[in-house]
Amino acid sequence: MLLAVFCSPALAQQRTQYVLAVSWQPAFCETRPDRSECESQTADRFDASNFALHGLWPQPRSRDYCGVDDDLVQLDEDGDWDMLPEPNISAALRDELLVMMPGAASALDRHEWITHGTCYDGNAEAYFGDSLDMLDAINESPVRQLFAASIGQRLTQREVRAAFDSAFGRGAGDRVRLSCVNDGNRRIIDELTIGLTGRPEGPDSFGELIMAARRTDGGCDGGVVDAVGLQ
Incomplete structure (x- = not known):
């Protein structure tokens, strides 16, 4: 006899996997100084000493472009992000996004919504x-x-992962991966990616989402925390 097994929406949501990517913007701009958000970066701007949003990526990545027309997919893949439609968000959220996601100046928000947000x-x-x-x-x-x-x-890498353990619980750092890039004779940290399971319910739920995720390799073994301006 076959048994029908039904998964509740709450359980399905709990099991959904995500990766949150956050950038250290001075390092990003070190290798892309001509970007609008990099030309305007100053030492007193938010992203000079805070992490900036890159994106939130539902997993697996084969879920990209959910219900998106082929012509929009092609624009995105060609890098014509400024020709993509703006995400339908409130004016207040738009103002926050322009501060916390400086790449929106180069239409990163449009790319992230079309590619990942639609899923x-x-x-x-x-x-x-x-x-x-x-x-x-x-x-x-x-x-x-x-x-x-x-x-x-x-x-x-050990120091960064230990900071996540301190912030979000022992073992949280095992869900974090460092990305580094070479800049001349320096290696600089440009991004962190954090594994998550489930949807957030405000900032206080973040630690639970990390601890529910799978462990990952730590990526690069470490690098310099870059300052604003070309080094």
Whole structure:
């Protein structure tokens, strides 16, 4: 006899996997100085000493472009992001996004919504609102404090992961991966990717989402925390 097994929406949501990508913008701009958001970056701007939003990526990545027309997919893949439609979000959220996702100046928000946000369980307001809630959780934690206090110095993978353990619970760092790029004779940290399971319910839920995710390799073994301006 076959038994029908039904999964409740809450359980299905709990099991959904995501990756949150946050950038250390000075390092990003080190290799892309001609980007609009990089030309305008200053030492007193938010993203000089806070993490910036890159994106929130439902997993697996084969879920990209959910219900998106082929012509929009082609525009995105060709890099013509400024020709993509703007995400339908409130003016207040738009203002937050322009600060916390400086890449929106180069239409990163349009790219992230078309590619990944359309596969999120919710509209653009929920997708970007949830993303910024989780970014807030990182920027209000010992992780950001560690990076801000280490500008111009080298951090190891172990130190970064330990900061996540301190902020969000023992083992949280095992869900974090460092990305580094070479800049002349320096290696700089340009991004962190964090595994998550489930949808956030405000910044306070972030630790639970990390601890429910699968462990990952740590990526690069460490690098310099870059300061604003070409080094």
